Amino acid sequence: MGPMKWSQTLIPTSRQVPAEAVVPSHQLMLRAGLIRSIGAGLYDYLPLGWRVLQRVMNIVREEMNDAGASELLMPALIPIEFYADTRRDVDYGDNLFRLTDRHGRSAALGPTHEEVITELMKAYVTSYRQLPLNLYQIQTKYRDEFRPRFGVLRCREFLMKDAYSFHVEVDGPGGLNETYDRMYAAYCRIFDRCGLDYSIVEAESGPIGGSASHEFMCNSPVGEDTILKSDKGNYAANVEKCAIGDRPHDLSGAPTGERTKVHTPNLPGIEGVSDFLKVKPSRMLKTIVWPWRAGERNGWVIAVVCGHHDVNEAKVRDILRDQVDRSLTLQTEGSEGAARAAGFAIGYVSPSAAIGRSACVVIADPDAAQGGFWATGADEMDHHVNHFNWKREVLDKGVQVHVADIRNAMDGDPSPLNDGGVLRASKGIEVGHVFKLGTKYSDAMGFAVLDEKQQKRSVIMGCYGIGIGRIIASAIEMNHDENGIVWPAPIAPYDVIITPIKYEGEAREVTDRLESQISQAGLDVLVDDRDERPGPKFKDADLIGIPIRLTIGDKALAQGCVEVVKRDGSLGKGEMVRIEEVVSRCRSSR
């Protein structure tokens, strides 16, 4: 991208940490003059920040193209009708940015482009001979986030690479799995090149739908996602998805005492009751109620976990479908109000609430399906009970209890591989996500092709996203020190910064000559030609994190040398290098 003089561009560095920034990457991106906020979750990318973005995009393009994908560009502004068939205008909810034009037509600012690309494909692709195809774009995406935060990590407008692949088969040559694996490998190369330390975890596919997915999680304490990894190194998953290994359960244990009711006014939450009853949350049962539906039939699901655990809705949904009755679907919208209206004492529900109700499915997590002492709700407002006992209170009253893994995994839980591994929890920034979408979109939108037997076949899809801005923030999160950013070389805004102590005389001549030579060698070089004292120049060079700094001062020049300093500290305080060797040194240490 050529050489540049500091005085001829805009790099507004700052000593002070802006008040609104709470995480290191956000603070440093502001201080180094990479970005500027113009509103909640909206950022200018200034010249330095834009250069980093372009470098990341180039890496993404190279790897995507190498993996056989073709770039295109779709609009960010999408007529709302595109979402009608897939119902995503509803399913995506308030996060979908909506607007109305002067004619009163509704549109959305695209959060992703499944519908748009499927429409495109439907228009031109009619034969299996045209498949497989893998198309991608790098485009601004929009989400009406309730709460943008952490700088570019969660904003309302952001750059994303999104790719979509189309297949007739799942397996075999040209099948979905082949492209999925290829994307998976390309993602590894992309994140490796960007200098990220990341974990690949199994993930829920979420509102986008689909059958299998992996997330690429940058390992960082500022991440908003919780991931669990087996200490055997053979399993990793997002907490939304993470299964838990086998745990013994026993519903037949003898009561520990008389079931005694206690008045617990205005204490619907576990913590309040725990304090009040002097019972640890781990000895309390938490009971959540949802309606289920199956055509015209409906009923209730009562999910029970220990007080210190969280119910995982997706797991309950899967258990209901796979182990109870395939036709049942969980209703989560407005479930609390519905349950209240049906007479459940929300906040004070116990497993006994199933007694006397038909079509009521009780599912207990193994850790909750135990004998011993339990405190739980009394199924009436403002009351709990001590000495709840599964056999006496539930089984003997004729209620069947399913025992299954229905809670979120926690640090210390057994690995689902049941190989003695223990799950360890950590935080991650989601920088990439690959999905097997299946035929969700193609079926909804009527996209099918004829196969060689003249049979109509639903097109099988995959989709693959990468957050460009998040890569940058993540790279900074894991590559900075007290002086500023330490860019991984491939995504640094410049490869070399030349810092003349004083930009005049011989120093100026040498600076200009090196600038030109280094540039011709294919490296991007920034010359700090400002009329500043050396201190601020050094501080700024450290802050913006250029990998190689050439300091040009009288001491070194007297020996025909300049000083080479590497931002990562690998050359210590610097090394004298003869002027004629500087270019090759820069090139080799890139």
Place this chain on the structure above:
RNA sequence: CGGGGUGUAGCUCAGUUUGGCAGAGCGCCUGGUUUGGGACCAGGAGGCCGCAGGUUCAAAUCCUGUCACCCCGACCA
């Protein structure tokens, strides 16, 4: 959307309790002295105190409304 907080100079913030000349540091401009890790001296520019009403002789300060931003939670490909 619930709870909490903040809006005053380009940036970070005092001043608001108890109404009475619009402040500091950093940055910026001019001149001078400096010049290898955020210099010093002197001078200077810069504000509709978020916005709109109200109370008052007088409002950054009190009252009402409103907008924006930040934090915690909820939410989230």
